Amino acid sequence: MNVNxxxxxxxxxxxxxxxxxxxxxxxxxxxxxxxxxxxxxxxLVELDLSNVNYMDSTGLGVFVAFYKxxxxxxxxxxxxxxxxxxxxxxxxxxxSELMEIGKGGAxxxxx
Amino acid sequence: xxxxxxxxxxxLSDYIGNQNESDLYIGQNFIKRMIQKNVTPEEVISxxxxxxxxxxxxxxxxxxxGYDFLIEVMVHFGLKVQEHQSLLAKQEELRIEMEIATxxxxxxxxxxxxxxxxxxxxxxxxxxxKMNGDYVHFMHDDERFLxxxxxxxxxxxxxxxxxxxxxxxxxxxxxxxxxxPSYVLEVLNRTIEKSIDDSMFxxxxxxRYDLSTNVLTWxxxxxxxxxxxxxxxxxxxxxxxxxxxxxxxxEAKYTQQDLDLKNGDFVILMTDGVTDFRNKEEFDSREIIxxxxxxxxxxxxQEMCEVIYSELQKLHxxxxxxxxxxxxxxx
Numbered sequence: 001m002n003v004n005x006x007x008x009x010x011x012x013x014x015x016x017x018x019x020x021x022x023x024x025x026x027x028x029x030x031x032x033x034x035x036x037x038x039x040x041x042x043x044l045v046e047l048d049l050s051n052v053n054y055m056d057s058t059g060l061g062v063f064v065a066f067y068k069x070x071x072x073x074x075x076x077x078x079x080x081x082x083x084x085x086x087x088x089x090x091x092x093x094x095x096s097e098l099m100e101i102g103k104g105g106a107x108x109x110x111x
Numbered sequence: 112x113x114x115x116x117x118x119x120x121x122x123l124s125d126y127i128g129n130q131n132e133s134d135l136y137i138g139q140n141f142i143k144r145m146i147q148k149n150v151t152p153e154e155v156i157s158x159x160x161x162x163x164x165x166x167x168x169x170x171x172x173x174x175x176x177g178y179d180f181l182i183e184v185m186v187h188f189g190l191k192v193q194e195h196q197s198l199l200a201k202q203e204e205l206r207i208e209m210e211i212a213t214x215x216x217x218x219x220x221x222x223x224x225x226x227x228x229x230x231x232x233x234x235x236x237x238x239x240x241k242m243n244g245d246y247v248h249f250m251h252d253d254e255r256f257l258x259x260x261x262x263x264x265x266x267x268x269x270x271x272x273x274x275x276x277x278x279x280x281x282x283x284x285x286x287x288x289x290x291x292p293s294y295v296l297e298v299l300n301r302t303i304e305k306s307i308d309d310s311m312f313x314x315x316x317x318x319r320y321d322l323s324t325n326v327l328t329w330x331x332x333x334x335x336x337x338x339x340x341x342x343x344x345x346x347x348x349x350x351x352x353x354x355x356x357x358x359x360x361x362e363a364k365y366t367q368q369d370l371d372l373k374n375g376d377f378v379i380l381m382t383d384g385v386t387d388f389r390n391k392e393e394f395d396s397r398e399i400i401x402x403x404x405x406x407x408x409x410x411x412x413q414e415m416c417e418v419i420y421s422e423l424q425k426l427h428x429x430x431x432x433x434x435x436x437x438x439x440x441x442x
Contacts, residue, residue: 031310054389056433057265061310064359068309093314093333094355094363 002026003052005033013044019051022059031062043075050081060093067099078102115145120162127166152192153185209269213241216272220279224413225251229322229442230372232259233412235420236436244271245382245436248282255323256289261438262315263334263382270311277306278313292317292330296354296365300332303358312358316380320372320440327378327440330367332357335383338401340408342375347401350378377412377441379404384433385423399426404439412439 003020014037022030037045063079070077078100082090090096122141126134145155160178164170220243224234236245248260262278264271281302285295295317303313316334320327329337333356336349354365372378379400386396400419407418416437424431 056387056389057263057314057383060356061265061312064312064356065308065310068359091353092335094353095333095359097353098355098360 003030005030007037012042013046016045016047017051018047018049021054022052022062023054023056024058027058027062030059031065034062034066039070039073039075041074043073044078045070045075046078046080048081049079049086050083052086053083055086055089060089060095063099064095076100112150115148115150116158116161119158120165123159123162124166151185151189153182153189156182156185209241212269212272216242216276219276220246222247222249225249225257227251227254227257227322229325230257230320231412231441232257233414233416233439233441234437235413235416236434237420237431238434239384239431240268242268242272243434244268244275245384245434246275246279247436247438248279250282250287252287252289256287256319256321258290258292258295258317258319259380259438259440260295260315260317261334261380261382261436262313263384263434263436264313265311274303274307274311274313277303278315289319291367292319292328293365293367296330296332296357297363300357300363300365301361304361307358312356314356314383318378318380318440325372325442326369327372328367328369329378330354330365332363332365335381335386337381338379338397338404339370340377340379340401340404342373342377347405349397372440372442374442377404377408377415377439380438380440382434382436384431384435385419385437387433388427389432391426394426396423399423408441412441415439415441 003018003022003026005019006017008015008017018030020026039045067077079090080102082101087096087101090099090101118141122134122138125131126138142155150158156178160175160182164175224232226232234247236243236247238245244264246262248262250258260282262275264274264278278299281299282295285298296315299315312333314332314334316329316331316337318327318329318337329350331337331350331352332354336351339348339350340346341348350368352366352368355363381400385400388394388396400423403419403422404415407415410418416439419437420435423435
């Protein structure tokens with residue numbers, strides 16, 4: 001089990017493509033990857049979770065911490081292409097009311 | 112040391128002379144004494160080499176060089192063994208501390224299941240590791256109100272347990288069972304938000320039951336939805352709410368809803384450890400819980416909790432991956 005993140009920068013848009021399972025063991029890896037992002041005002045970070053097939057509450061914690069950091073810097077975060085299971089997890093926890101969650105849309109480009 | 116050298120030489124030459132079992136035995140006992148005197152492995156070899164040299168003055172240089180090599184190698188061997196031993200000691204220390212912490216946690220979080228006359232309550236809470244990241248808090252006062260909080264802290268083990276103590280004290284300071292669930296959640300949320308790290312949070316489901324009117328009022332903060340079974344229509348309803356997890360936004364608001372608990376009805380509160388079937392996506396865990404509850408609804412609330420636990424454990428091949436908590440309130 002592992003988690004892997006790849007980024008692509010496009011002006012004010014940073015696309016992150018996350019792959020794997022996010023649990024107690026892999027969450028620190030994801031956290032470190034996200035911490036390396038240099039967040040500037042106005043930056044839009046879009047994280048594609050279509051290839052995340054499992055996430056537990058520790059994984060949610062990583063996204064919550066990252067979201068708080070983004071808000072502090074006046075940047076924005078969007079999570080896209082969540083599986084039904086992940087969508088439900090964000091709904092139950094009330095996080096879908098807080099964070100922007102949706103389809104990839106215009107920025108839905110594979111890396 | 113000189114004494115040891117002499118004795119070793121004597122035992123060795125005796126053994127070489129007649130290869131007697133009893134000399135071997137003496138040698139084995141002698142090494143125990145050497146260990147007590149903190150003689151290192153490389154020193155043993157050095158003693159052995161010296162003794163051989165003294166017994167045989169015609170030993171070829173190649174054999175002696177071989178011993179020199181072994182002595183050097185054993186220096187590192189000795190260091191590694193020492194490192195290993197100090198790790199073992201450290202581990203033992205941690206284990207003892209952990210045991211004490213577990214005892215303290217159990218003491219802190221001890222909470223008796225109330226037994227009011229008109230409603231039957233059951234509970235099971237099993238930690239995955241020693242310390243529990245789930246917690247159930249009961250309050251029951253003046254014979255009218257009864258409240259239950261089922262909580263789950265993100266993560267497992269010690270960090271979760273520490274955070275849990277804070278939740279418990281937060282709940283304790285609210286003191287009365289008659290508080291509105293939405294108010295309880297708002298107060299707890301502010302307390303928790305102030306004190307925890309950005310990646311920590313708590314999910315909590317709070318239920319207040321009015322024994323005089325049989326109205327059950329519930330509110331939830333990011334918690335696994337509870338199940339309500341309506342005996343009249345013989346169907347289950349999810350008690351869904353979109354309340355945010357506790358500890359994320361200080362100004363988060365929570366709503367609460369009422370339901371009338373009639374004879375034959377019951378409510379199942381649980382943590383996500385109960386519904387999380389990580390490697391078995393084909394299972395609809397909530398459906399399984401409904402089926403189990405339905406088939407066993409003639410049992411007491413406590414027996415129902417135990418059946419659900421043992422059946423789910425079987426489905427997980429006895430390898431549950433999270434703390435597991437179920438509370439059933441049955442009319």
